[in-house]
Amino acid sequence: MKMWKCCASVLILLSGLACAQNTYINVDGNWNLNIDVSDLTGGPGSNIQSIYNSTNEGALIDLDVLKARGEWWYWFFRWDWQVEVHIQSVNWQPDWEIWVRRTGDGDFFVGNIQGGETFQQLNSMGINFCSGSHNHNNIPLEYELRGVSLPLEAGQYSAIVYYTLTEL
16 A cells, blocks of 8 residues: 555656646748739639638647656656637738638647647637647648638738647
8 A cells, every 4th residue: 555655646746747847839830822813713803712722731830748758757648738729810801711720630659639620710719729639740730711802902911820739
């Protein structure tokens, strides 16, 4: 019985030390879109395409939730996480919508990832995008812009997409 208490105390101590470290999320990439006369659906006087897609790798996400990375015991603990996404419009048309999805699982040694495989509309309040466990790197994202139509004033429009990693 004493042996069990000692082992349990050591595991709790190791777990506590691991939780004291920081998690991080890194999103690398941006999507620049130029809409011009080539986007007209039927020549002069016609409308423009209403939906535009980024490449399959509009951005890449790296998630580091294994706070004890490099330690021999790190895979004994399950590090669950969730990613939330929200958008902030800087200079934006009110009818435009940004949608996002992940097009792959990224690179990982152990763990899992679920959610985010289908396009989800971003908003300023935030959406639960995907969740999983352990580290994942290079998770590919694709963006979609919907609701574009004429008349459209010439200009530069931008929005910022924020990703928040929460350890569960």
